[in-house]
Amino acid sequence: MVPLAYYLGLSTILFCLGVLGFLIKRNIITIFICIELMLNAVNLSFVAFSAYLKNLNAQVFVFFVMVVAAAEAAVGLAIIIAVFRTRETLNVDRVNLLKL
């Protein structure tokens, strides 16, 4: 049996990678994938805790997160396509119309 700490360590590494990617990448698609990475890192810690505590509540949460992530992916990709159509770029630094 793999100890809980290993799962949590992996989850932390994945989450930090997601954050790092979110912060340093400019391409919207990559940023989007990084967000998914963070969500799934959290999911991993959820299921790890669920197994460890013998409690199914956390798994329900995971389903919630997956549903939200799916919805988010649908809307997010649609937005990305709309942005690309009007701005002809996927570089977030150039999508700054709202900046003062």
Add this chain to the structure above:
Amino acid sequence: MNSSEPNLYLWLIPLLPLIGAAVNGLFGRRFPKKIVATVGLVFVAAAFALSAWASVQLLHMPLDRIPYIEEHLPWITAGGFQVDFSFYLDQLSMVMILVVTGVGFLIHVYSVGYMEHEGGYYRFFAYLNLFMFFMLMLVLASSYLLMFVGWEGVGLASYLLIGFFFLKDSAANAGKKAFIVNRIGDFGFLIAMFLMFQKFGSLNFSDVFKGASSLPVESAGAGILTAIALLLLLGATGKSAQIPLYVWLPDAMEGPTPVSALIHAATMVTAGVYMVARSNVIFNRAPIALTVVAVIGCVTALFAATIGMAQTDIKRVLAYSTISQLGYMFLACGVAAYSAAIFHLMTHAFFKALLFLCAGSVIHALGGEQDMRNMGGLRQKIPITFWTMTFGTFAIAGFPPLAGFFSKDEILFQTWDSPYGSKILWAIGLVTAGITSFYMFRLWFMTFFGERREAEHGTGHDNHGHANDGDHVHESPWIMLVPLAILAFFSFTGGWVNIPKVFGGNNLFDHFLAPVLSAGAATAEHENPGLEMTLALTSVVVASVGFAFAWLFYYKRRDLPGKFAAALNGFYTLVRDKYRVDELYNRLFVQPVIKLSRNFLWQQVDVGTIDAVVNEAANSAQHISNEARRMQSGNIRSYAGWVALGAAVVVAYMIWAGLQ
């Protein structure tokens, strides 16, 4: 109030004119003139009818029920301090509401004709009704504070009506002057109220008078009652145009003539006299204050009368005459002859309103001419005005059996005979009576006798908007003449309510007012018929001398006044320039205040302190925001960085807290 007591609906009396003011003020612009006038008249007439009805009811009340106090809602309640909306009717306020609504109604009727050709017809009637509302509040109030509401309100109405022709600079300035000078008096009234509350714990008339009557007479030295009385007097000198605050009244003649008649002759300016008479319990216990009242009244009477001799503007002569007659009323108050003061107030309301309305009729006839030097010979052209004005002139000059004779004679007699009076005050009063007679007949002769003198001295105040079409002198319409006739009737007979015993009367008016006004006062008893007869004859002789001089100077030998003025050159110009009091006040008070305001209050306090603080606050806010703005870069990754950093801090804290 128990149920058997009659309800006099006093609250309706002031409310009716207020409704009229509201209707005309809010919607009058769209009404035709006839409806505006009807609204204005109907509500005042209703107030008069109701006042008359209430007065009859009051006369039938047993004396111990008077004062009749009608209590309504509480107005201000703070700790132990309570002021109600309640009304107070006794013999004194009964006389006042009858005079105010009666003379007021007649002047409203007159205004319908007089203001026919003026702009702002609805505005005029709205203001006039508003004035009636506040004046009735003033005389019906049951506490000093409610009275003060009316007091301020009539000041407001007066301001609005003086500045009625507000496009004219002089009218706007006169309005402001009246308002500011009255403020000085109001300050005295306010402080007096503070002192009263501190001493008696209430501002209701009944409580204050009960408290005051339990205090001893402050004959040895000045105490709190003297202080209250003197401060009330300061308020009264402002409203009633006495020295030192009389300067606003002559300028107030910039307003339309019916306004001068109603507000600046018959009613509002007598509010000070009413207030002093109402506070007689306080004044009677402060002999020093009484002396001050008498001296101020007496000096004002003489001072204003002498100025009146040298004025050429018909309305200004009447204005100074009003100040002088108000001085008489104060003199009467000062010798504790309050009923004489109120009697003179009433007769003066009749004949001075009449004189002003006649002057208005003359001005109307001459198309806006106010300078008496350009009048003359109007006797045949406007006979009705001439005859009514004759009644007014003889009444104010004090010829028997007209109203002015009885009231003025009673004041002079009381001044001589009352324990508070003195022979010197009487002598000054008598001289003033002679001067009054002189300047009134001067006005009379200059206006109506001799031959017409056309515009030798340029047109005067052409604020009455007729075409100035030369010799087209016309008598006023009947709607202006009827009030003149009624007022002339009362100027003739108004004095008969108080014929002294020596002339076969029985001082009805004095006895009627006695329950209110001589409670504890040592007024002179009329037990000296010989003296009274002598004094009356003296004053008639003096009035005749005034008449004779006026006849000589302004009818028989028209060259004499010029020579006389030349002989007394310096003095004559001084009097003509109203003793240069306005200039003196300007140098002493107005200029220093302007300098102080400009150099210190404006430059230092306003610009240097208040503005600087506000500007600095705004500047620093802008500065800080400019720095803080950098955080809002619009760069989504930097936001995310801040979020991550925050999360890291939270996690670090939790780990640290967990390790503890």
